[in-house]
Amino acid sequence: MVRVTAIVICAALAGCQAVPGEGPLASAINEDAGRSPADIGRVNAAVFDIVDVDNHTARLVSDYVSTALKRRFGIGGGPGRAVIGIGDQLKVTIFEAGADGLFSTSEQKQTPIEIVVQPDGTAAIPYVGTVRFAGRTLEEARQQILSSLKSKAVEPDVIIAMGDTPSRSVTVAGAVNRSAQISLNLSGEQITDVIAKAGGPTSQPYESYVTVVRGKRTGTALLKSIVENPSENIYVQPGDQIFVSKDPRTFTLLGAVKSNSRIDFGANDLNLLEAVALGRGGNDETVNAKGFFLFRYEDPEVVVGLLGKRRFDELTRKGMQADKEGRYPIVYRFDMSHPDSMLVGQTFPVKSRDVIYASRHPAVDLTKFLRVVGAPVGIAVQGAAISNNLSD
Structure with missing residues (x-):
C-alpha cells in the first residue's frame, strides 16, 4: 500500500500544479526570485528578489527614514532670501x-x-x-x-x-480646514507652519499626504513622516503650491487566511503581526506557516542596504524596474513556524499599499489532486501526510 501511495504521489506532484488554488505556492515564489523574464518564460515578468525577515532586516527597514521631499525630489533647503516681488x-x-x-x-x-x-x-x-x-x-x-x-x-x-506681499505667498488647499493663500514672513516658514495657518489638516497625520509643487518638481510625503522627521519639514518658498489629501493607509491580505480583503490601518503604526491579525490570521487547515510573504515597492536605499550594491546592480541588469516614484520591487519572506517570529514580526513595519500573502501548504493541492483523480480516501490521506513531511 505504501508503494502504491508513493507512486501516486510522484505522479501527483507534477499534476497538482494544474489544480485550482488561491495564488502561487511558496515554492513558485522562491523559484522566481532573482530570475530574468527570459528565465521565467514570460516576456514582461517583473524581476524581484526575496529577503528573509529576521532581526537585522526588521531593524534596517524600521530604522530607515524616507526623505521623499528633501532627497528624492530635491525640494528643501533653508528659508532663502526674503526679497521684494511683483505686486508687493x-x-x-x-x-x-x-x-x-x-x-x-x-x-x-x-x-x-x-x-x-x-x-x-x-x-x-x-x-x-x-x-x-x-x-x-x-x-x-x-x-x-x-x-x-x-x-x-x-x-x-x-x-x-x-x-x-502677494509675491511671498503659498497656496494651501485640499484636506485642510481653510484653504488659503498664506503670506510668508521674512524669517521663512515650514510646511507645518503654513498648514497650521490654513486651519490644520482635516484628518489624522497618519492618513494625510502632503504634496508640494515647486516649478516643475513635485514631491509627496505622509504628514506623519514630516512631523516625525524634521528634515522633511522643509521650508516652503514663494509660489509653492501645497495640497493636503486624505488617503487612508491600507494593505491587502491574500491567500490562505481567514479573510482576503483590503484593510485600513486604523492606527498610527502597524506591524506585520498586527496586520495578519486584522485579517483574523491564517487558515489553520490550509496555510503554510513557512510561507508568509510581503510584497512591496521599496526605496532604493533600503533595497541596496538589504541586498548589497552588487546584487542590486545584477537585478537591474536582469530587468528589475522602478515604479514612478523610483522604488523597486522586493518580497519579504516571513517564517511563522519559528518562535522568534513573534518578536521579529512586532518590529517589522507594514506600509501603505503592501500586499501580504499567505501561501497554502503543498498538501492542500496534493489532496485536491488525489480527490480529483478518484484516489481512495486512505491513499489521499497518506499522500497529504507524506507531502507534509516532504515540505518540512
Whole structure:
C-alpha cells in the first residue's frame, strides 16, 4: 500500500500544479526570485528578489527614514532670501533734517509714500525716479533710494516697510480646514507652519499626504513622516503650491487566511503581526506557516542596504524596474513556524499599499489532486501526510 501511495504521489506532484488554488505556492515564489523574464518564460515578468525577515532586516527597514521631499525630489533647503516681488505693496518713508526740504516742512520731518511694485519690477519715487524693487531685499532697495537722494535732500534717511506681499505667498488647499493663500514672513516658514495657518489638516497625520509643487518638481510625503522627521519639514518658498489629501493607509491580505480583503490601518503604526491579525490570521487547515510573504515597492536605499550594491546592480541588469516614484520591487519572506517570529514580526513595519500573502501548504493541492483523480480516501490521506513531511 505504501508503494502504491508513493507512486501516486510522484505522479501527483507534477499534476497538482494544474489544480485550482488561491495564488502561487511558496515554492513558485522562491523559484522566481532573482530570475530574468527570459528565465521565467514570460516576456514582461517583473524581476524581484526575496529577503528573509529576521532581526537585522526588521531593524534596517524600521530604522530607515524616507526623505521623499528633501532627497528624492530635491525640494528643501533653508528659508532663502526674503526679497521684494511683483505686486508687493510697500510703504517708503523719507526723512529729512532740514525744515524746508523736498520731503519735510517746519511741522513734519518725513513723507510717507505708498507704492505697488509693477509687472516690470519697478515703482516710481518722487525726485528719485524709477526704482527697481523686484528681486531686492528691503535693505538693498533702501540703499538705492538713499543713494539717489543724497545730492538732492538734506541729510536724508529712508525706511521701507512691507504691506501686502502677494509675491511671498503659498497656496494651501485640499484636506485642510481653510484653504488659503498664506503670506510668508521674512524669517521663512515650514510646511507645518503654513498648514497650521490654513486651519490644520482635516484628518489624522497618519492618513494625510502632503504634496508640494515647486516649478516643475513635485514631491509627496505622509504628514506623519514630516512631523516625525524634521528634515522633511522643509521650508516652503514663494509660489509653492501645497495640497493636503486624505488617503487612508491600507494593505491587502491574500491567500490562505481567514479573510482576503483590503484593510485600513486604523492606527498610527502597524506591524506585520498586527496586520495578519486584522485579517483574523491564517487558515489553520490550509496555510503554510513557512510561507508568509510581503510584497512591496521599496526605496532604493533600503533595497541596496538589504541586498548589497552588487546584487542590486545584477537585478537591474536582469530587468528589475522602478515604479514612478523610483522604488523597486522586493518580497519579504516571513517564517511563522519559528518562535522568534513573534518578536521579529512586532518590529517589522507594514506600509501603505503592501500586499501580504499567505501561501497554502503543498498538501492542500496534493489532496485536491488525489480527490480529483478518484484516489481512495486512505491513499489521499497518506499522500497529504507524506507531502507534509516532504515540505518540512
